[in-house]
Amino acid sequence: xxxxxxxxxxxxxxxxPGGVNSxxxxxxxxxxxxxxxxxAQGAYFWDANDKRYIDYIGSWGPxxxxxxxxxxxxxxxxxxxxxxxxGAPTEREIELAEAILALVPSMEMVRLVxxxxxxxxxxxRLARGATGRKSIVKFEGCYHGHADALLVKxxxxxxxxxxxxxxGVPPExxxxxxxxxxxxxxxxxxxxxxxxxxxxCLMIEAIAGNMNFVRATPxxxxxxxxxxxxxxxLLIFDEVMTGFRVGLHGAQGVLGITPDxxxxxxxIGGGMPLAAFGGPRAIMEQLAPLGPVYQAGTLSxxxxxxxxxxATLKEISKPGFYEALAKKTRSLVDGLKAAAAAEDQPxxxxxxxxxxxxxxxNELPQNYATVMTTDNxxxxxxxxxxxxxxxxxxxxxxxxxxxxxxxxxxxxxxTVAAAREIFSKR
Ligand SMILES: *Cc1c(COP(=O)(O)O)cnc(C)c1O
Numbered sequence: 001x002x003x004x005x006x007x008x009x010x011x012x013x014x015x016x017p018g019g020v021n022s023x024x025x026x027x028x029x030x031x032x033x034x035x036x037x038x039x040a041q042g043a044y045f046w047d048a049n050d051k052r053y054i055d056y057i058g059s060w061g062p063x064x065x066x067x068x069x070x071x072x073x074x075x076x077x078x079x080x081x082x083x084x085x086x087g088a089p090t091e092r093e094i095e096l097a098e099a100i101l102a103l104v105p106s107m108e109m110v111r112l113v114x115x116x117x118x119x120x121x122x123x124x125r126l127a128r129g130a131t132g133r134k135s136i137v138k139f140e141g142c143y144h145g146h147a148d149a150l151l152v153k154x155x156x157x158x159x160x161x162x163x164x165x166x167x168g169v170p171p172e173x174x175x176x177x178x179x180x181x182x183x184x185x186x187x188x189x190x191x192x193x194x195x196x197x198x199x200x201c202l203m204i205e206a207i208a209g210n211m212n213f214v215r216a217t218p219x220x221x222x223x224x225x226x227x228x229x230x231x232x233x234l235l236i237f238d239e240v241m242t243g244f245r246v247g248l249h250g251a252q253g254v255l256g257i258t259p260d261x262x263x264x265x266x267x268i269g270g271g272m273p274l275a276a277f278g279g280p281r282a283i284m285e286q287l288a289p290l291g292p293v294y295q296a297g298t299l300s301x302x303x304x305x306x307x308x309x310x311a312t313l314k315e316i317s318k319p320g321f322y323e324a325l326a327k328k329t330r331s332l333v334d335g336l337k338a339a340a341a342a343e344d345q346p347x348x349x350x351x352x353x354x355x356x357x358x359x360x361x362n363e364l365p366q367n368y369a370t371v372m373t374t375d376n377x378x379x380x381x382x383x384x385x386x387x388x389x390x391x392x393x394x395x396x397x398x399x400x401x402x403x404x405x406x407x408x409x410x411x412x413x414x415t416v417a418a419a420r421e422i423f424s425k426r
Contacts, residue, residue, distance in 0.1 A: 004048035008036040029396040030380045035387075040067035042406035045392070053392035054411050058402040060394075061209075061241050061266035064325070064354055065315050066406020072270055072311040079307035085299060092310065093301040099313045100268065100276060103248055106258045110278030111287060112301040116240035116265030117145025119275040120203070122295045123261050124149065126277070127201035127234045129293035130286045135195055137202040137233075139182040141211030141368025141398075144203055144238050144263070154179040182208065182367040183220045188227065196231035201261070206251035209241040209400035211368045213350055213357020221255050228260070234283070240265035240275065241400070244313070246353035247322050254352060270312030272305035321405070325354040328412065329403040332356065335416035343423035356401045371398055378426075385422035391415050 012019035020026045020034065027034045035047035043066050045055050058064065065072060079092075097110050113119050124136060124147065136149065144150045152162035152174040162179040164171060178195060180187045192199065206221050208214045216224070228235040237259035242251040244267040252259055260283065265275035278284060288294045299305075315321070333349040333356050340347030349358035360378050365371045379397040386393055391414070393401055403412075 003033065005033045005036050008048050009033050012036075024394075024396055024399065027395045029376075030383045032384060032387075034395075035392070042066045042068065043404055043408065043411050051390065053387070053390050054407070054415055056391070056393045056401045056403065056415075057399075058404050059266075059271055060399075061245055061355075061402055062269060062271045063402075064245060064267050064404055065270070065312060066404040067271075069312075069315065069406075071315060072308060075307045075311035076272075076304060079304045082303065084304055085302055087298060090301065090303050090306070092303055092306045096268075096301075096306045096310050096313075099310060099317075100264065100278070103244070103313070103317070104250060104252070104262055104264075104278075106252060106260075107262055107278035108281040109284035110264075110276050111284070111295065112306070113275050113277070113295075113297050114273045114299050114302070114305075115145070116238075116263065116275045117147060118297065119240065119263045119265055119277040120144040120150065120238055121147035123236055123263050123277040124201065124203065125295065126283065126286060126293050127236060127261060129291075130283050131200045131232065131234060133198050133200035133233070134176040135178060135198040136176060136200055137178045137180060137191060139180050139204055139208075139368075141182055141214065141371065142203070142205045142208055142238065143210035144205075145240075148173045149177050150203075152177045152179055154181070181369070182211070182214060183217055184367065185220060185223055188220070188223060192227045192231055192233075196227075196233070199228075199231060199233040201234040201236050202228055203236040203238055203263075205238050205241065206255055206257070207242050207246055207352055207355070209355060209357075211371045211398050212359065212365070213355065213400045214365055214367065214371065215350070215352075216255070217366070218255065221257050225257050225259075234260040234279075236261040236263065238263045242352075242355065243267060244316055245355050245402070247326075248317065267312065267316070268309045269305050270308040272302070272308040273299070274302070274305040274309050315405075322353055325403065325405055326352070328405075328407060328409075329354050329356050331409070332403060332407075332412045332415060333358070335412060336419055339416050339420035340423055343420060343426065345423045345426060354403045354405075356403065358401070360397075368398075381426075382419070382422055386415075386418055389418035389421070391418050 151166040239250040243264040261279040263277045329351045333351045
């Protein structure tokens with residue numbers, strides 16, 4: 001049979017760079033042909049050959065209810081009939097803002113945007129505008145979207161300013177970005193000792209999902225908060241992935257830390273382009289039209305996207321939602337660990353709420369460098385083995401995984417059985 005994915009990939013590559021609109025979709029790290037998805041329902045999606053997969057990426061986080069949740073579909077269909085976009089304010093934007101603020105107590109005001117990149121970029125500008133400072137701190141392995149100042153890796157030496165990770169980003173644009181190792185207290189202390197009076201903000205994924213799944217240690221997260229307070233810098237939690245994913249109150253709820261600014265995305269749009277950033281009133285009122293920090297968006301607060309987000313938030317706010325989701329995710333992680341142990345494979349895994357990560361090593365990594373010591377060939381064999389067996393995990397070893405409310409015990413058991421079969425052939 002002709003592989004329809006191959007045919008589509010060839011067509012795509014003729015008109016879209018690499019055949020994809022976001023690089024990780026191209027399967028470059030794992031090899032092979034990306035699957036072109038034609039439809040999705042619940043915990044599954046189907047590719048161009050009509051092959052079904054259990055979906056553990058969930059659009060990289062947003063699909064926390066599974067695909068096509070009836071209440072969300074209904075809300076979106078109703079909204080579409082009322083118009084797609086007005087470029088004028090709506091009541092639904094207030095409702096969504098109120099819903100977000102009720103769930104994230106550190107935020108007193110919020111502004112809606114269309115992507116996580118836009119939200120992180122805007123939060124950064126706001127932090128610089130509100131503090132009148134230039135320097136920003138970020139950590140190796142944390143991803144905050146692709147704004148120029150954030151496409152940066154550590155330079156040589158400790159607590160130094162970074163080097164661009166992308167062509168097209170002049171070194172001057174990242175000269176105020178300090179890149180530190182995640183969970184490295186000594187580097188953190190040093191950076192604030194050296195540059196504290198110039199630091200506008202520290203931005204962090206407090207549970208990182210872009211270097212697989214790595215938690216900030218409680219001591220590290222606490223020290224980030226203390227040093228920001230002490231030096232007059234703003235602490236920004238990028239919760240685009242963790243917000244409404246690791247729990248109803250995000251990573252800040254899990255860690256018990258109050259950031260100054262919070263960046264949200266993914267789940268708050270329920271699969272539609274929607275993101276947000278927010279924090280205390282005094283800081284948020286620095287934004288245009290009230291204050292001097294400019295920020296805008298033609299499709300911001302889009303009426304269809306806000307309907308989708310609101311319906312999603314309503315479902316995940318129901319009592320017991322996260323307990324059930326966390327239990328399900330833990331059963332996957334425990335099942336995979338047991339399967340690896342039974343086959344004598346080096347393996348470890350961790351999860352919080354509906355987000356998980358696994359590692360082909362015995363320890364849980366604390367930083368990006370350790371994650372990247374993963375054996376590529378072993379990961380790729382596991383990825384393709386699962387894919388062949390109808391299980392779709394992230395096609396790169398540095399990405400987290402996601403379980404939705406629609407995944408059944410049978411789905412989890414089938415996934416664990418598939419993994420064990422692959423492990424047994426090593
Ligand atoms: C996905 C992600 C972003 C970027 O969001 P986009 O909507 O892809 O622009 C930013 N920060 C984190 C933590 C993310 O996971």
